[in-house]
Amino acid sequence: MAYRAEPPDGGWGWMVVLSAFFQSALVFGVLRSFGVFFVEFVAAFEEPAARVSWIASIGIAVQQFGSPVGSVLSTKFGPRPVVMTGGILAALGMLLASFATSLTHLYLSIGLLSGSGWALTFTPTLACLSRYFSRRRSLATGLALTGVGLSSFAFAPLFQWLLNHYAWRGALLLVSALSLHLVACGALLRPLSLAEDPVVGGPGAQITSLLCHGPFLRYTIAITLINTGYFIPYVHLVAHLRDLGWDPLPAAFLLSVAAISDLVGRVASGWLGDAVPGPVARLLMLWTTLTGVILALYPVAEVPTGLVALTVAYGFTSGALTPVAFSVLPELVGTGKIYCGLGLVQMVESIGGLLGAPLSGKGNRISRWAMAAVFYHAGGGGEGN
Amino acid sequence: MRALQGLRGPRAPSLPLLLLCFLAAVRRSLEDGLSTAAPFTSLPVQEEMMTEYSNLSLESHNLSVTAAPITSLPVEEEMMTKAAPITSLPVQEEMKTKAVPIISLPVQEEMTTKYSNLTLESHSISMTAMPMKENNKGNQICVDRGIMLQRNVTLERPNMPAEKNITLERPSNVELTCQFTPSGNLNAVNVTWKKGDKLLEDNYLVNATGSILYTQYRVAVINSKQMGSYSCFFGEKKQQRGTFNLKVPEINGKNKPLITYVGDTVVLICKCQDCLPLNWTWYSGNGSVQVPIGVPVNDKYVISGKHANETRLKITQLSEDDQGTYWCHAIFELGESEGHVELVVLSYLVPLKAFCAIAAEVVLLVAIILLFEMYTQKKKKPSDDGKEIEQGEQLKLDDSNGIENSGPRHRKNESVGQ
Numbered sequence: 001m002a003y004r005a006e007p008p009d010g011g012w013g014w015m016v017v018l019s020a021f022f023q024s025a026l027v028f029g030v031l032r033s034f035g036v037f038f039v040e041f042v043a044a045f046e047e048p049a050a051r052v053s054w055i056a057s058i059g060i061a062v063q064q065f066g067s068p069v070g071s072v073l074s075t076k077f078g079p080r081p082v083v084m085t086g087g088i089l090a091a092l093g094m095l096l097a098s099f100a101t102s103l104t105h106l107y108l109s110i111g112l113l114s115g116s117g118w119a120l121t122f123t124p125t126l127a128c129l130s131r132y133f134s135r136r137r138s139l140a141t142g143l144a145l146t147g148v149g150l151s152s153f154a155f156a157p158l159f160q161w162l163l164n165h166y167a168w169r170g171a172l173l174l175v176s177a178l179s180l181h182l183v184a185c186g187a188l189l190r191p192l193s194l195a196e197d198p199v200v201g202g203p204g205a206q207i208t209s210l211l212c213h214g215p216f217l218r219y220t221i222a223i224t225l226i227n228t229g230y231f232i233p234y235v236h237l238v239a240h241l242r243d244l245g246w247d248p249l250p251a252a253f254l255l256s257v258a259a260i261s262d263l264v265g266r267v268a269s270g271w272l273g274d275a276v277p278g279p280v281a282r283l284l285m286l287w288t289t290l291t292g293v294i295l296a297l298y299p300v301a302e303v304p305t306g307l308v309a310l311t312v313a314y315g316f317t318s319g320a321l322t323p324v325a326f327s328v329l330p331e332l333v334g335t336g337k338i339y340c341g342l343g344l345v346q347m348v349e350s351i352g353g354l355l356g357a358p359l360s361g362k363g364n365r366i367s368r369w370a371m372a373a374v375f376y377h378a379g380g381g382g383e384g385n
Numbered sequence: 386m387r388a389l390q391g392l393r394g395p396r397a398p399s400l401p402l403l404l405l406c407f408l409a410a411v412r413r414s415l416e417d418g419l420s421t422a423a424p425f426t427s428l429p430v431q432e433e434m435m436t437e438y439s440n441l442s443l444e445s446h447n448l449s450v451t452a453a454p455i456t457s458l459p460v461e462e463e464m465m466t467k468a469a470p471i472t473s474l475p476v477q478e479e480m481k482t483k484a485v486p487i488i489s490l491p492v493q494e495e496m497t498t499k500y501s502n503l504t505l506e507s508h509s510i511s512m513t514a515m516p517m518k519e520n521n522k523g524n525q526i527c528v529d530r531g532i533m534l535q536r537n538v539t540l541e542r543p544n545m546p547a548e549k550n551i552t553l554e555r556p557s558n559v560e561l562t563c564q565f566t567p568s569g570n571l572n573a574v575n576v577t578w579k580k581g582d583k584l585l586e587d588n589y590l591v592n593a594t595g596s597i598l599y600t601q602y603r604v605a606v607i608n609s610k611q612m613g614s615y616s617c618f619f620g621e622k623k624q625q626r627g628t629f630n631l632k633v634p635e636i637n638g639k640n641k642p643l644i645t646y647v648g649d650t651v652v653l654i655c656k657c658q659d660c661l662p663l664n665w666t667w668y669s670g671n672g673s674v675q676v677p678i679g680v681p682v683n684d685k686y687v688i689s690g691k692h693a694n695e696t697r698l699k700i701t702q703l704s705e706d707d708q709g710t711y712w713c714h715a716i717f718e719l720g721e722s723e724g725h726v727e728l729v730v731l732s733y734l735v736p737l738k739a740f741c742a743i744a745a746e747v748v749l750l751v752a753i754i755l756l757f758e759m760y761t762q763k764k765k766k767p768s769d770d771g772k773e774i775e776q777g778e779q780l781k782l783d784d785s786n787g788i789e790n791s792g793p794r795h796r797k798n799e800s801v802g803q
Contacts, residue, residue: 084751167644170736177743184750190758 005195006134007335012190013132013140019188020125020144023083026182027063027090027118029151030175031056036159040168045103052103058111059118064350066119068207071343074124075203078191079339086120087182093117094176098169114179121182123346127338128189130330135274137330142270142323149263149319153256194335206340215332216341220348222378223325226288228352229375233295233314244302254308258315265319273324280327287321292376298369503605507560510547510627548628552635553719554660556607563617563627565598576600577618585615606631609720633717634660636724644729649703653726655713656695662715662722665696670710670725678711705730 007013034056041052074082093114100106126141133140162171210216237258241251269287273280294314301307326342333341352375553559567574571593578585578600589602600617612631619625636657645651655665667688668675678686678698687699696713708730714723 164641165644166731166736167646169646170644170731173736173740174743177740177747180744180747181750184747184754187751187754 007132007194009133009135015188016129016132017140017144019185020129021147023121023125023147023182023185024145025147025151026179027122028148029155030179031059032152033155033159036156036163037168037171040163041103041106044168047103055106055110058107059115061350062112062115063118063122064346066116067123067346068340068343070120070123071127071339072203073120074127075206075339079124079128079189080186080191082124083121083186083189084183086117087180087186088117089120090114090117090182091176091179094172094179098172098176121186123343124339125189126326127342128192130326130338131192131194131335138273138280138323138327139270141326142266145266145322146263149259149266152259197336203340206337207344210333210337210341210344213333219328219332220345223345224349224352225375225378226321226325227349229372230318233372237311240298241307254311257308258311261312261315262319265316266323269320270323273327280324280331284321284324284328287317287324288376291317291321292373295369295376296373503607504555504557505560506557507562508549508551508629509562509564510549510629511564548630550630550632552633553606553612553631554634554717556718558603558605559631560601560603561615561617561629562599562601565619565625566596567598567619571596571598574598574620578602579616579618581613606719608718612720633720633722634658636713636715636722638713638724638726642727642729644731645703647704647730647732650699650701651703651728653698653700653711653728654695655724655726657715657722659694660715661693662717664716665690666714666716667696667698668712668714670712675712703730705732
């Protein structure tokens with residue numbers, strides 16, 4: 001068995017980028033556009049919207065908490081079989097959901113089953129991507145993550161069209177068929193053997209060594225803090241705009257603008273991360289600090305032009321920090337331990353994500369932005385080490 | 386007299402309002418027994434009407450048509466020289482000699498006594514043939530003994546007839562007022578009212594104040610025969626007319642077709658905004674034929690409704706025959722209104738076929754990818770060097786075991802020759 005000394009930085013790696021692109025689209029794009037289904041569920045099951053939105057929350061929670069499982073399995077078996085199994089699970093969950101007769105049924109099938117399917121796909125794919133690239137890692141990650149943004153644009157109208165033509169049962173059946181493409185994406189993940197693999201040992205050994213790794217722990221906490229602040233602006237931006245007297249349509253449009261600048265930010269930062277020499281962690285610090293500053297400015301800006309400018313800047317910087325955040329990890333822990341490392345980070349950061357939104361809901365308009373800014377700065381500071 | 390002074394200046398938007406308030410004041414004064422020459426000669430009747438219908442809701446609708454901005458001083462001068470306030474206009478004189486107001490008295494009397502338990506509604510439209518200099522929009526409220534006369538003034542473009550839609554649910558007395566500002570002589574204008582195409586002979590009044598011509602039509606709407614389109618015509622020109630459309634409230638069904646599957650249960654809902662129909666009925670339509678839905682048919686159809694302003698038709702055990710348009714009729718005292726819901730029943734095979742097609746495509750993709758990999762590995766195998774990814778044997782093992790179930794990979798155990 002030949003072990004590569006260096007990641008290939010190209011070649012088949014670009015197919016892995018393609019695979020990661022579609023996977024982030026099929027996992028997060030579907031999750032983000034699922035709101036279209038919620039309206040139908042509320043009418044079909046006659047349940048309040050809050051209870052219906054639990055479906056997505058359970059799905060996201062299972063996806064993030066289950067990440068270590070995905071990473072352990074892919075360390076042992078390689079990413080390909082794990083991701084393909086995950087794809088089948090996700091599709092199965094949606095398939096069973098199309099026969100649902102109650103909301104609990106949906107919680108279990110979409111939330112639990114599809115969620116665990118997603119857990120087995122996303123983390124191994126990103127980790128595999130990090131293994132295939134070293135010099136162009138940030139760019140590759142940035143490109144792959146654009147799948148999330150683009151698919152949100154495409155899937156929301158697509159889901160609405162499906163609902164109009166097949167009602168929610170038929171639409172879920174077809175979304176299940178769509179999720180089957182995760183299996184095809186998994187097939188693209190050719191396993192890669194790197195020189196470090198025999199050295200790091202099995203998954204158990206990797207996890208224990210990671211947990212004792214100082215920089216890794218600091219990184220995890222920093223990412224958790226950033227993640228806590230990450231969702232706050234998205235959750236509260238529209239409400240903030242409405243408070244200032246904006247109409248619903250321009251406010252929603254501004255969110256789309258933020259999504260576009262997020263997309264641009266991801267690619268730009270990915271390219272930048274590779275072009276600039278030196279540790280990538282410095283860039284992460286730069287972006288998080290900028291985001292924190294922008295968020296702190298939000299309560300001050302009242303003029304529409306100022307708000308638009310701030311939102312564009314926020315979208316850019318928050319999108320910019322995502323690929324860099326993922327790129328820092330391989331530098332920290334090495335490509336050998338990347339699967340387990342990423343899995344652990346995802347699990348811990350999900351706590352931040354879960355707590356962030358409800359916590360911010362308690363404060364008033366200004367304190368929310370301040371809280372988010374604080375989280376970003378803290379994370380950035382932690383990254384500085 | 387004060388009202389007259391108001392006429393000297395540029396046309397004030399509150400002039401008709403002043404007139405109405407004046408009317409109210411005059412009525413009040415009449416009550417006290419003062420004999421003032423009133424603009425409307427049928428005032429005593431109106432007085433009676435007010436007392437009769439004091440427990441009713443008053444709806445005022447006004448239409449005002451203006452041919453030219455009012456700046457013609459001579460007319461005002463004319464008015465000033467007359468003795469009586471606002472009443473001594475040629476038109477008014479003519480009116481006094483006309484039998485119309487007098488003839489309408491007994492009818493109105495009858496109307497008042499017969500329909501004393503009905504609500505009184507007044508609606509008004511203002512029309513201008515020329516663009517107004519001042520802003521003539523807005524609601525102006527004039528209160529007379531606790532009954533509100535609300536006037537909605539609508540500014541229209543030139544040469545466009547003004548129209549107003551009035552939604553009536555319960556029987557009421559409706560008062561429709563048109564006001565018109567002619568460019569020429571007020572006397573030359575012939576005022577007529579029509580219901581649909583039929584010319585109306587009585588129940589209306591004409592008055593002129595300053596250079597504005599007012600006409601008011603009263604009708605007691607008790608059943609569907611009185612519903613329809615009422616138009617006031619000033620002269621013969623088409624644009625100098627206002628139309629009031631009396632309609633029952635509209636019912637909202639659903640614009641998008643409802644998609645369901647065979648064997649499912651569906652609930653069709655019809656509702657209307659602020660109305661309380663007497664009764665609801667459902668019909669299923671095949672083409673243009675409407676078949677009423679009787680309730681006891683194996684519990685298949687269940688008609689219910691949580692609130693009075695909505696109705697629900699629950700259909701169980703759907704089959705493809707149930708496809709089509711369903712009509713819900715709301716029955717009011719003043720007529721019927723209907724909404725429709727379209728139902729589409731699909732069989733499970735429809736999305737299932739699409740699913741199978743996509744699943745087959747995925748299997749094909751996976752097969753292509755793996756076969757391609759195997760192929761490239763085979764090509765590389767004879768000429769491998771240290772830098773190549775070497776998975777050939779492992780892959781062959783995978784493929785023979787099946788795509789999904791690749792066994793545990795033990796990289797350390799692989800022994801591929803270099």
